[in-house]
Amino acid sequence: MSVSTRSDSPDMEPSFRESVDLMFNRAVSLMNLSPGLEEKIRVCNATYTVRFGVRLRGQIHTFTGYRSVHSEHMEPVKGGMRFALSVNQNEVEALAALMTYKCALVETPFGGSKGGLCIDPRDWDDHELEQITRRFAYELIKRDLINPAQNVPAPDMGTGEREMAWIADQYKRMNTTDINGQACVTGKPINAGGIAGRTEATGRGVQYALREYFRDPRDVARAKMEGGLDRKRVIVQGLGNVGYHAAKFLVEEDGCIVTAVVERDGAVFDNDGLDIPRLKDWIDTHGGVSGYPEARFHEEGAALLEEECDILIPAALEAVIDRGNADRIRAKLIIEAANGPVTPGADDILRKKGVVIIPDLYANAGGVTVSYFEWVKNLSHIRFGRMQRRQEEARHELIVKELERLDRYLGDAWSMSPDFKSKYLRGADELELVRSGLDDTMRTAFQSMRDVLHSREDVHDLRTAAYIVAIERVAGSYRAKGL
Ligand code: NAD
Numbered sequence: 076m077s078v079s080t081r082s083d084s085p086d087m088e089p090s091f092r093e094s095v096d097l098m099f100n101r102a103v104s105l106m107n108l109s110p111g112l113e114e115k116i117r118v119c120n121a122t123y124t125v126r127f128g129v130r131l132r133g134q135i136h137t138f139t140g141y142r143s144v145h146s147e148h149m150e151p152v153k154g155g156m157r158f159a160l161s162v163n164q165n166e167v168e169a170l171a172a173l174m175t176y177k178c179a180l181v182e183t184p185f186g187g188s189k190g191g192l193c194i195d196p197r198d199w200d201d202h203e204l205e206q207i208t209r210r211f212a213y214e215l216i217k218r219d220l221i222n223p224a225q226n227v228p229a230p231d232m233g234t235g236e237r238e239m240a241w242i243a244d245q246y247k248r249m250n251t252t253d254i255n256g257q258a259c260v261t262g263k264p265i266n267a268g269g270i271a272g273r274t275e276a277t278g279r280g281v282q283y284a285l286r287e288y289f290r291d292p293r294d295v296a297r298a299k300m301e302g303g304l305d306r307k308r309v310i311v312q313g314l315g316n317v318g319y320h321a322a323k324f325l326v327e328e329d330g331c332i333v334t335a336v337v338e339r340d341g342a343v344f345d346n347d348g349l350d351i352p353r354l355k356d357w358i359d360t361h362g363g364v365s366g367y368p369e370a371r372f373h374e375e376g377a378a379l380l381e382e383e384c385d386i387l388i389p390a391a392l393e394a395v396i397d398r399g400n401a402d403r404i405r406a407k408l409i410i411e412a413a414n415g416p417v418t419p420g421a422d423d424i425l426r427k428k429g430v431v432i433i434p435d436l437y438a439n440a441g442g443v444t445v446s447y448f449e450w451v452k453n454l455s456h457i458r459f460g461r462m463q464r465r466q467e468e469a470r471h472e473l474i475v476k477e478l479e480r481l482d483r484y485l486g487d488a489w490s491m492s493p494d495f496k497s498k499y500l501r502g503a504d505e506l507e508l509v510r511s512g513l514d515d516t517m518r519t520a521f522q523s524m525r526d527v528l529h530s531r532e533d534v535h536d537l538r539t540a541a542y543i544v545a546i547e548r549v550a551g552s553y554r555a556k557g558l
Contacts, residue, residue: 088397088418091169092119097419099172102542105533108550112558116175116549119145119168125214131203138194140211142220142228145171145187148552151224153178153185153261153443155231156238161392162191169393170231173414174443176545177436179552181520183447188226190215196233197362208238212245216259221246223258223454229446230262232392235316236274240267258453261446270449270459272509273442278320279510280441281388281412282329283517284433288408291525298408298431300385305330310384310406312337313391314355314364317412317439321388322351331386335379338364342376345369381405389416396421404430411435426536434538436545437520444516448509459509464502471500520544 089097096117103113122143128135141164144152154174157167167189175187192211196204215221221228221242230239239262246259257268265271272279288294289303300307309331311322318336325331332348340363343349349370357367365372373379380387380400387406389395393415396404401421409425410433411417417425417432425432452459475496482490503511527540534540 088394088420090165091393091415092165092172094394094415094419095169095172098422098538098542099176099546102539102546105531105539106543106546108546112550112553115553115558116146116546117172119143119171120147122164122168122171123215123218123220124164125211127210127214129207129210131199131206138192138207138211140190140192140214141167142190142215142226143167143171143188144220144226145189146175146549147186148175148549148556149178149184149186151185151222151227152188153183153227153229153446154187154189155442156228156234156242157189157191157231158194158196158233158238159191159392160193160195162193166393167191170414173436175549176542177440177443179545179548180436180523180541181440181444181516182548183443185227185443185447188228189231190220190228191231194233204238205241208241209245212242213249216246216249221259223253223255223450227258227446227450228260229442230316232315236262236264236267236269239263239269243267255454258450261449262442263449268449268453270445270452270509271504271506272513273445273449274316275320275324276445276509276513277317277412277439277442278322278390279324280444280513280517281317281321281390281410281438282324283441283514284438284521285325285386285410286329287518287521288410288433293529294431294525299429300407303329307331307385308383309333309386309388310335310337310379310382311388311390312380312395312416313389313413314338314351314358315390317442318388318390319351319355321390321412323355326351334384335382336364337376337379337391340365340376342373342379343367343370344373344379344382345371386410389413392416394418396425398424401425402428404428406430408433411438414439422538432536432538434541437524437537437541440520441513441517444513445509448512459505460503460507464504467502468500471502475500 125140128137170189171187178185220226239260242260243263247256250256262273263269311318314336322333335344343364381403383405385407387409390412395416397418398420401424408431414435523544524537524540527543528534
C-alpha cells in the first residue's frame with residue numbers, strides 16, 4: 076500500500092510521517108550511528124490494514140482500521156488506539172514511530188505501535204460502538220496484534236476506558252485460558268483490571284513536566300520568563316482527557332490561570348481565568364464550548380492559539396501550528412500535550428523566535444508510563460502497595476510512639492505538629508504510588524534531555540535532545556541483539 080505524502084510541492088508541509096522522520100534525521104545527523112542501523116530504527120516494521128463489516132441499523136457498514144508496529148526492539152509493543160475520521164495509514168505510522176521514541180525516553184520496556192479506526196464515534200450510539208469496537212478487536216486479536224506479550228493498546232483520541240474494557244473482554248472471550256489476558260490492553264476501568272490514576276495520567280504528566288521545567292531557572296530564563304508556575308497564563312487547545320486534566324491540575328494545584336480554551340466549535344476566553352470543571356461539564360452536556368455563559372465566545376477558535384500567553388498547551392490533534400500561523404504565535408513556552416501539534420516548518424520558525432517547545436515524545440509520556448504500571452500490575456495480579464502498606468504503617472508507628480514519649484518528656488518546650496501523626500502514619504495507597512512513579516519518571520526523563528542540551532554545543536532545543544536520548548537507547552538495544 077502506498078503512503079500518502081504531502082511534501083511533493085515545496086510549499087506544502089510534510090506529512091505527519093515525514094515530520095517525525097525529519098525530526099529523527101535532525102537528531103541522527105548529530106549522532107554517530109552506522110547508516111544501516113539508522114535506517115533500521117527509522118523504518119516502520121509493519122502496518123496491518125483491516126476492513127470489516129458490521130450489520131447496524133438494518134444494513135452492513137464497512138469500517139477501515141489499522142495497527143502499525145514501528146519497532147520491536149522490545150516487546151510487547153505499545154501504543155494507543157485512536158477513533159477519528161482523520162485516521163489513515165500515514166498518521167498511524169507516524170504515531171507508532173513516536174511511541175518507539177517516547178517509550179525509550181521514559182524507559183518503559185516497550186517497542187512502538189499505534190492503531191486507529193476511521194470512524195466518528197459521535198455518529199454511533201453506545202451499543203453500536205461496542206459492536207464495532209469488539210469486531211475491530213477480534214480482527215486484531217486473531218493476528219496477535221492485541222496480546223499481553225506482543226502488542227498492548229491503550230486509549231487515545233476518541234477512545235477511553237470503556238473501549239479498553241470492551242477490548243479486554245473480547246480478548247478474554249477468545250483466550251479463555253490466558254491467565255494474563257487482562258494485560259492485553261491498558262487504560263481499563265479500575266473494576267476491569269485498571270490502575271488508579273491512569274485516566275488522569277497524561278494530563279498529570281504534562282503538569283509534572285512543567286513543574287520540572289520550572290525547577291531550573293536556566294530553563295525558565297530560556298523561555299523569557301521568571302519565577303514558578305504560579306499566575307502563569309495558559310491557553311489550552313482541546314479539553315478532552317489530556318487537556319482537561321492538565322488544565323485542571325495546573326489551575327488547582329499550581330496557581331496557573333487558563334485564559335482560553337480552544338475547541339472544535341470555537342474558543343472561550345476569560346482574562347481572569349476559566350473555571351475548568353464547569354466548562355468541561357458544559358462541553359459534555361452541549362457538545363462544544365459555544366453558548367457557555369461565563370466567558371466570551373470566539374467562532375474562529377484557532378485564532379486564539381495566537382493570543383499572548385506564557386504557556387500554550389495544544390492537546391487536541393496534530394499540525395495545528397504550521398508555517399501558516401507559527402510566526403503569529405505569541406506564547407513563550409509550548410508544551411506538546413498532543414502528538415505532533417507543531418510541524419517541522421513551524422518548529423524552525425518558533426525556535427528562531429526563541430519560543431521554547433517541550434516536545435510531544437516527552438510531554439505526553441505520562442499515559443504510557445502509567446500504562447506500564449498497569450501492565451505490570453496485571454501481570455503480577457496484585458494491587459501496588461497491598462503487601463507493604465500496613466507494614467510501613469507499623470514501622471512509622473514505632474517512630475511516632477518515640478516522638479510521643481519525647482513530647483511528654485519535653486513538656487511545653489516542644490510538641491508534635493497537630494496533623495503530623497495522621498499524615499506520617501498513613502501508608503501510601505495505589506494512587507499515591509502511581510503518582511510518585513510518574514513524577515519520578517517525568518523528572519528523570521527531563522534530566523536526561525537537560526543533560527544533552529546543556530552539555531552539547533550542537534544541540535539547541537529539547538526536541539533534538541529528546542530524540543538523541545531515545546535513539547541512543549533504541550540503538551543500544553539493537554546492538555545488544557547483535558545487529
Ligand atoms: P480526547 O478525544 O479525549 O480529546 C480531544 C479533544 O480535542 C476533544 O475535547 C475534542 O473536542 C478536541 N478537538 C478535536 N478536534 C479539535 C479541533 N480541531 N480544535 C480544537 N479542539 C479539537 O483525546 P485525548 O486522549 O485527550 O488526546 C488528545 C491528544 O493527546 C492526541 O494527540 C493524543 O494522541 C494525545 N495523547 C493522548 C494520550 C492519552 O492517554 N489519552 C496519551 C498520549 C498522547
